[in-house]
Amino acid sequence: MRSKVKLLALILPIALVSGCTLTGSHLSTEDKRVVTTSEENDSVDISKFVLVHPLTASSVSAYKSKLPESRPNPDLDKSISAYEYRVGAGDVLNVIVWDHPELTTPAGQFRSPSDSGLWVDADGTIFYPYIGRVDVLNKTVSEIRAIIAKRLAKYVEKPQVDVNVAAFRSQKVHVTGEVAQPGQQPITNIPMTLLDAVNRAGGLSENANWKKVTIVRNGVKETTSLYALMQRGDMQENRLLQAGDIVNVASNDNQNVYVFGEVQNPQLLKITRNGMSLTAALSSVGGINELEADATGIFVIRGREANATEATANNSDLASNTDSHLIADLYQLNIKDATALVVGTEFELEPKDIVYVTAAPISRWNRVIRQLLPTISGFDTLTDGVRRVRNWPN
Template structure:
């Protein structure tokens, strides 16, 4: 009796679909009709091309700045408040006056606005300071000294404006409480006053808390996108945190792993090279996918069919597809920059499954051939 090798082969082929795989193939992902029904599928599929890469490179994230529009007055008030330190200089027309000194005819009096909003000036008594500008306080003191000092002239100098402060905590070189000057102070100015970050800028995250509002961005985005460098308001709290960036690679590559960013910028081509490139025996060069969340504004620009009713602060899941079968794909991979928490997946080529199948049945075929020889 001869064994029917073709019959055995057909039976095994029927089970080929049950073979293990690294993940869905390119054909399975692209078959999802996400472009025409993004709301139902929950993500958008974008084919990488020159226009898409240009849009990504030109996009300016503004969600951080938008969170603080109209929130806070954006500057330290010019009026004095409790805790402010002052130096009061009083000149008189004669050296025999109340405040005259032997050297220059002027007396310097330090003062601090107390908890009731007043300061004390000899012979003028308690003078209301809180709520007044420096010039207003100067005029008030000078007026109170008329008739007591000889033709008094008063100069008020503001020291530390401790009534309006902001706090810097976390991974700053010098965390602490910082007084805000009367001029506008930007967020980067405050961070610089605290000595900057202990870590690299591209690994540092800035969180600004203002009342009930808060926003988070990377420190480098305050530099690259000046609109995010918002004006500090009294009472602000700034947290600097060390957040190393990583991306993940799965599928038909030589190493499935979590990869840390070692430089400020890492392109898709560099990311693939880091894990050893595509697996020559399994990878589908036309099925390279990258999964990430994009701002709704950018996602809507990339996918015109995406609903326009999505709030601007929403993060939309987007899948980018790249084909390296086209030589232009290598140039696109060189320009496409990876971001923190990106997931890269390289799908299996359809023939890879057949290769797995042949590896499984090869011993069986050899046994069938040997049995047929014995029967003969």
């Protein structure tokens, strides 16, 4: 028994100093190239750049994002009311001169207006009898009608002219990303909004990120939210699309939350279009380990990417101005009282959040002891063997 006590007294200080070796795998760096850092950077305490926020019933509302509200979009309504299609190269026009069938675009029984109409050439003109070439590029059908009628008046008394677009082929919108049918959609005389384009593309796919849809116009990118538009009724997120616009619906592949520590089933969770609360994340992994977890140590670690980059690049400057250069926020929830989980339902997680449940102190101690037991048992077996050898008759 004395031998066991002496051995335990020898091993425990070593275990406390080198806990990583006893409680987990070890990776040696002796034969590897290690990047060294300057003494100036080593002197900076990283904990200075982390801010801890206790989550309580009174404080959680300050961290809750404001949900979108239903709002009209009068500017969009005006744009739609004033919308007129402008003809482009490749379109097909249909021209009718009433009471003058010889001047009307012919269309037989088996020919559609788009097959027999007047193609707009690459230079933006069409050829029409008597009046020759007519420039129609970027003009509305009303403007084209007036031009043809004016020039025909030299040959026809008070001509009654009608013009319409038989085929819309010059202008397109590109819808890409997580939609059912990505591809091109023609711009027509019916105004097309962002919502119209998504619906024509068959709607969003299962992996779509509802909150991140980009519209690129003339090299300028704008981000809008289909979640706010389609589920919250915020019409301010809708847009009137123009020729050449690129609509991209992002994937939700990076909408992940990492949950590990003392939980039943540590895993990677994907945030749905309706979001995910802290309580929902804990529920999705089977809850905390009641025997091992520290109920006071449920943490959400949220990085500040831009400031983290600055901290890495210039630690010396940050050391003197930590308040304005925080690299992470640490949110702590105490659920010793299970009713505190109600607070967790009000705290919305964000992509790349890390949910970590710490182990209780007694659990950490038990792990160390479990690592030591094989050594103690082995020593006990060894001492018993030595004793038997000593007592073996000569």
